[in-house]
Amino acid sequence: MSQVAVVTDSCASIPETLLGQLQIHTVAYYIHRGREVLRDLVTIQREEFLRWLPTASQLPTTASPGPGDYLEMYQRLIRQGVEQIISLHMTSRGSGAFQSAMVARALLLEQCPSVSIEVLDTQNVSLCQGWMVIEAARAALAGAGLNEISARVREMIPVTQMVQTADTLKYLYLGGRIGLAQNLVGSLLSIKPLIGMRNGVIVALGKARSHLQAYEQMADYVAEAVGSGCAKVAYVHAGAREEIEKLRKLVECRVDVVESLVAELSPALAVHTGPGTAGLCFYPVTN
Numbered sequence: 001m002s003q004v005a006v007v008t009d010s011c012a013s014i015p016e017t018l019l020g021q022l023q024i025h026t027v028a029y030y031i032h033r034g035r036e037v038l039r040d041l042v043t044i045q046r047e048e049f050l051r052w053l054p055t056a057s058q059l060p061t062t063a064s065p066g067p068g069d070y071l072e073m074y075q076r077l078i079r080q081g082v083e084q085i086i087s088l089h090m091t092s093r094g095s096g097a098f099q100s101a102m103v104a105r106a107l108l109l110e111q112c113p114s115v116s117i118e119v120l121d122t123q124n125v126s127l128c129q130g131w132m133v134i135e136a137a138r139a140a141l142a143g144a145g146l147n148e149i150s151a152r153v154r155e156m157i158p159v160t161q162m163v164q165t166a167d168t169l170k171y172l173y174l175g176g177r178i179g180l181a182q183n184l185v186g187s188l189l190s191i192k193p194l195i196g197m198r199n200g201v202i203v204a205l206g207k208a209r210s211h212l213q214a215y216e217q218m219a220d221y222v223a224e225a226v227g228s229g230c231a232k233v234a235y236v237h238a239g240a241r242e243e244i245e246k247l248r249k250l251v252e253c254r255v256d257v258v259e260s261l262v263a264e265l266s267p268a269l270a271v272h273t274g275p276g277t278a279g280l281c282f283y284p285v286t287n
Contacts, residue, residue, distance in 0.1 A: 002140040004149055005077045007087040009065065009097050010040040012130040013236065013266045022137035027073050029097075029268035030063040040268040049267035050239040050275050062268045064097035070104035078112055084146040085117040088133050088153065090125045091200035118150045120157075123200040127234035127263055127281035128160045156283055163196045163205055163221050164236070164279020165214040194218065211243060215278075219250035222282055231282045232259040238270040238277040247278055258285060 002023060008014075010028045019026065029040040031049075033056075038044040040062075053060075074085060087105070092098040098121045105119050122129040132153045139149045192214040194205040205221065208214035222231065233251060235244045244262060251257065265273060 002137075003143070004084040004086055004140040004146050005082040006133060006137040006140055006149075007070075007073055007077075007085060008129065008133040009089055010042075010266045011090050011095075011097075011125065011269050012088075012133050013126055013263050013269060014130045014133060015261065015263050018134060018261070022134060022141065024133055024137050025073060025077065027065045027069050029065060029266070031060050031268055031271065032063065033060040034058070038267070040266050044267050046239075046264050046267060046270070050270060053270065054275060060271050062271050064095045064100055067100045067103035067107065070101045071107050074104060074108045074115075074117065075111075078108075078115060083115055085115070086136055086140075086146060086149055086153070087117065087119045088122055088129060088136060089120070090129050091123050091197065092121045093123075093200035094125065094202075116146050118146055120150065120153055121200070122153070122160075123157055124160055124162060124197055124281075126162060126265060126269060126279075127236050127261075128162045128197070128283075130263070131160055131232065131234060131281060131283055132156050160281065160283040161196060161225060162279060162281045163194060163218050164273070164277055165192045165194050165208070165211070165218065166273055166277040194221075211278075212246070215243075215247045215250050218247060218280065219254050222251055222280065223254040226255050226282070226284045229284050229286065230256045230258045231284050233257050233280050233282040235260065235262045235280050236265055236277075237262075237279070238265045238273050239275040240278045243276075243278040247280065251280065 007025045010026050028042045031038040087101050089097040089101055101119045105117050122132050136149050136153055139152055191207040192211055193207050194214060195202055196205045206217055208217055235248050237244045
C-alpha cells in the first residue's frame with residue numbers, strides 16, 4: 001500500500017479495473033427508489049438501473065454519504081496502517097459529500113490526532129473528479145507525499161472540464177440539478193443541449209439539432225481549450241457506448257490525446273442525466 005491513501009465517492013465513475021490497479025477507495029452514494037434504499041454500485045449496478053429508469057413513474061432521489069460513512073472508511077484505512085489520507089469529492093455546490101467528509105475528518109482527528117488527512121472539493125463531477133482521483137492515486141503509488149499530491153489536485157481543479165449532451169434535460173430539471181442551464185429547458189424536444197460545469201455549477205455551453213452536430217461542437221470545444229497542446233480525455237456515457245465511439249473519433253482527429261478511457265456513469269449520476277447521455281471529461285497536459 002502507498003504511503004497516502006486516496007478516497008473518493010462512487011460518483012467519480014472510475015472504471016473498476018482502475019480502482020483496483022490504483023488502490024482507490026470509494027464510498028457509495030445513496031439512491032432512494034420509493035421506499036427502497038440502494039447503494040450506488042454496491043446494491044444497484046449500471047445496466048440494471050438504466051433498464052429501469054425510463055419506466056419510472058417518479059424520479060428517484062440521491063443522497064451523499066454521511067459523515068459516518070466517510071469516518072468508517074477513514075478508520076478502516078487507519079487500522080490497515082495508513083497515516084495519510086487525501087479524500088476527493090464532487091462539487092460542494094451540487095452535493096453534501098464534501099461537507100460530510102469534512103465532518104468525518106474532524107471526528108477522525110479527535111480520535112487519531114497524528115493522522116494527516118486532506119479533504120478537497122474538486123468543484124466538478126464525474127470523470128473530471130475521477131481524473132483528479134486517478135492522478136492522485138498514481139502520484140501516491142509513485143511515492144509522493146500528501147502535500148505534493150494535494151498541490152497536484154489543486155492545479156487540476158481550474159483546468160479540468162466537462163462537456164456533455166443528452167437526449168433530454170428532463171432528469172437534471174426534475175432532480176433540481178439544472179443550475180445555470182435553465183434557459184435550455186424550454187426547447188427540450190427540439191435540441192440536443194450541451195452542458196458543462198463552471199465553478200461547481202452546471203452551465204449551458206450551447207445546443208445542436210442532432211447528436212452528430214452536438215459531437216462536432218463538443219470536439220471543437222475540446223480542440224479550442226487544448227490548443228496546440230495535448231490532453232487526457234475520459235469519454236463518459238449512460239447506456240450510450242456506440243455514441244461515445246462516434247464522439248471519440250471526432251475528438252481524436254482534432255486533439256492530441258495522450259491518454260483516454262471510456263467509462264459509464266454510476267447510477268447515482270445517471271439519475272440526473274438519464275439514459276443516452278454522452279460526453280467527455282478532459283484536461284490539458286504538457287509532455
